[in-house]
Amino acid sequence: MMRRVYMDHTAGKPVDPRVLEAMLPYFSEMFGNPSSLNRWGNEARKAVEDARAKLASLIGAKRSEEIFFTSGGTESNNLTIRGVAYRNKDKGNHIVTTEIEHMSVMNTCKSLLKEGFDLTFVPVDKYGVVNLQALEKAITDKTILVSVMYANGEIGTLQPIKEVGEIVHRKGVLLHVDAVAASGQVPINVENENIDLMSISSNDMYGPRGVGASYIKTGTRVQPIIFGGGQEKGLRSGTENVPAIVGMGKAAEIAKAEMKTEGEMLSNLRDKLIEGLIQNIPRSFLNGHPTKRLPNNANVRFSYIEGESLLLSLDVLGVAASSGSACTSKTLEPSHVLLAIGLKHEEAHGSLLFTLGKQNTEEDVDYVVKALPDIVKRLRSISPLTPKELLS
Amino acid sequence: MYTEKVMDHFKNPRNMGEIPDADGVGTVGNPVCGDLMTIYIKVNGDRLEDIKFKTFGCGAAIATSSMITELAKGKTLEDAMKISRGDVADNLGGLPPIKMHCSNLAADGLHAAIQDYLKKKGAQK
Numbered sequence: 001m002m003r004r005v006y007m008d009h010t011a012g013k014p015v016d017p018r019v020l021e022a023m024l025p026y027f028s029e030m031f032g033n034p035s036s037l038n039r040w041g042n043e044a045r046k047a048v049e050d051a052r053a054k055l056a057s058l059i060g061a062k063r064s065e066e067i068f069f070t071s072g073g074t075e076s077n078n079l080t081i082r083g084v085a086y087r088n089k090d091k092g093n094h095i096v097t098t099e100i101e102h103m104s105v106m107n108t109c110k111s112l113l114k115e116g117f118d119l120t121f122v123p124v125d126k127y128g129v130v131n132l133q134a135l136e137k138a139i140t141d142k143t144i145l146v147s148v149m150y151a152n153g154e155i156g157t158l159q160p161i162k163e164v165g166e167i168v169h170r171k172g173v174l175l176h177v178d179a180v181a182a183s184g185q186v187p188i189n190v191e192n193e194n195i196d197l198m199s200i201s202s203n204d205m206y207g208p209r210g211v212g213a214s215y216i217k218t219g220t221r222v223q224p225i226i227f228g229g230g231q232e233k234g235l236r237s238g239t240e241n242v243p244a245i246v247g248m249g250k251a252a253e254i255a256k257a258e259m260k261t262e263g264e265m266l267s268n269l270r271d272k273l274i275e276g277l278i279q280n281i282p283r284s285f286l287n288g289h290p291t292k293r294l295p296n297n298a299n300v301r302f303s304y305i306e307g308e309s310l311l312l313s314l315d316v317l318g319v320a321a322s323s324g325s326a327c328t329s330k331t332l333e334p335s336h337v338l339l340a341i342g343l344k345h346e347e348a349h350g351s352l353l354f355t356l357g358k359q360n361t362e363e364d365v366d367y368v369v370k371a372l373p374d375i376v377k378r379l380r381s382i383s384p385l386t387p388k389e390l391l392s
Numbered sequence: 393m394y395t396e397k398v399m400d401h402f403k404n405p406r407n408m409g410e411i412p413d414a415d416g417v418g419t420v421g422n423p424v425c426g427d428l429m430t431i432y433i434k435v436n437g438d439r440l441e442d443i444k445f446k447t448f449g450c451g452a453a454i455a456t457s458s459m460i461t462e463l464a465k466g467k468t469l470e471d472a473m474k475i476s477r478g479d480v481a482d483n484l485g486g487l488p489p490i491k492m493h494c495s496n497l498a499a500d501g502l503h504a505a506i507q508d509y510l511k512k513k514g515a516q517k
Binding site (some may be wrong): 080334383 | 399402403405408416419423424425426427428429430446447448449450451453454
C-alpha cells in the first residue's frame with residue numbers, strides 16, 4: 001500500500017483518542033443541560049466548569065471565570081473584537097491590527113469600517129514579525145483595541161506579544177491576541193504577557209471542532225454579539241455544547257502536560273524537514289522566521305513553479321500539505337500573509353506549507369524529503385520561467 | 393476535484409517542451425496571476441506539423457496545455473483557430489468552475505501562436 005503522510009495539521013487535526021473517550025459519556029448518558037436545576041444539569045454544569053478550569057490553567061489565567069466558551073476560533077475573534085468595539089465606542093473608534101492576521105480577525109475588523117470605526121494595519125518585517133515602532137505610532141487617543149496574533153498559522157512566525165502588550169498598555173489600550181494557531185503548541189501566560197483578551201481553538205489542540213474559547217480578563221468591557229438565554233454570564237447565549245467543551249478541556253489538560261516533549265519532538269522533525277528540502281532543492285527558501293516559529297510549521301517556497309501543481313503531485317504520492325498559492329484559494333488571490341512579508345505574487349504562488357502533528361515520524365519526513373526534489377524538477381522542466389542552467 | 397483525464401494530462405503531459413526554430417510562438421497569462429503558458433508551433437503548408445508547450449501554473453493549466461497540443465496537432469490553421477476554451481475543457485471531462493476562467497488559457501495560447509505565425513509570414517511577403 002502507498003505510504004500516507006499527513007502534514008496538513010493547520011487545516012485540521014485528528015481528535016486525540018483520550019479526548020474522544022472523555023467526550024463520549026456526555027452525548028448520551030450525561031446529556032443534561034448545565035442550566036437545569038436537577039442532577040442531570042448539575043453533572044453537566046460540573047463538567048463545563050471543570051473544562052473551564054483546565055483552559056484557565058493552560059493559559060495562566062488567574063480565574064477560570066475569565067474563560068468563555070464559543071463555537072470556535074472564528075467566533076472568539078468576532079466576539080472579542082466586535083464586543084470590545086461596541087462596548088467601548090464612547091472611548092474611541094480606532095482599532096489597530098497587523099497585515100498578517102487570520103481572515104476571522106481581518107474581515108471582522110474590516111466589517112467594522114462600515115459601522116464608523118477606523119482601522120490601521122501595522123506592517124511586518126520579512127520574517128513576519130510585527131514592527132513595534134509602527135505599532136506604537138499607530139495607536140492614537142481614539143484607539144480602543146489592538147489585535148495581534150500570537151503565532152501565524154501559515155508562516156509559523158511567533159510575535160513578541162509581551163513587548164506588544166507593554167506598548168499597548170502604556171498607551172492605555174486593550175490588547176486582543178488571536179492565539180488559535182499557538183494555543184496548546186507553545187506556552188502562553190496571559191498574565192505575564194499582558195494579554196487582555198485572547199481567542200483559543202480546540203481542534204488546534206487535538207480537541208473536537210465546533211468549540212473554542214475566549215479569554216476575557218476580569219474588568220474588560222465586552223458586549224455580547226449573540227443574544228438569548230444568557231449563558232456564559234450573558235456574553236455568549238446558547239445552550240452549552242457540553243461534549244465538545246469537555247473535549248476541549250481534556251485537550252487543554254493534555255496539551256499542558258505534553259507540550260514540552262511534543263514541542264521538542266515536532267521542532268526536531270520540522271528542522272529536519274526544512275533542512276532536507278532547502279539543501280536538496282536549488283532555489284528553495286524558508287518562509288517565516290528561522291527560529292521564532294511554531295514547532296510544527298515548515299513553509300518553503302520554490303522558484304519558477306506553482307503551489308497547486310506541487311500539492312497535486314504530492315497527493316499522488318500520498319502526502320497532504322497546503323499552499324499559499326492563489327490557485328488553492330477561493331478568492332484566487334495569493335496569501336495576504338506571503339505578500340505582507342514582501343514576496344512577489346509569483347514567489348507566493350510557489351509556496352508549500354507542511355504542518356506536522358504528533359503522529360508524524362522521522363520516516364514521514366524522509367519520505368517527503370526524498371519525494372519532493374523530483375517533483376520540483378519535473379514541474380520546473382515544464383515551466384517556461386525556469387532558467388536553462390537549472391534544467392540540466 | 394479534477395477528473396482522471398485532467399490528472400492523466402497533468403502527470404503525463406503530451407508534447408511538453410520548446411521548438412527552437414518555431415514558426416510561431418504564443419505566450420498568454422501572467423506569472424503574477426499564477427498561470428503563464430507558451431505555445432510553440434511548426435507549420436507545414438496550411439497544417440500544424442508540430443506543437444509544443446511550456447507552462448507555469450496549476451494542475452489545470454498544465455493539463456489544458458497538454459490537451460490543446462493533442463487537439464491541434466495535424467489540423468489546418470483554420471480548424472485550429474476554431475478550437476475553443478470549451479473544447480479543451482470538454483475533452484478533459486470538464487474543469488472545476490473556478491478554473492474555467494483563470495487556468496483555461498491554452499486555446500488563447502494556440503490562437504496567439506498562429507497569429508504570430510501569420511504576422512511573421514505577412515511580414516516576409
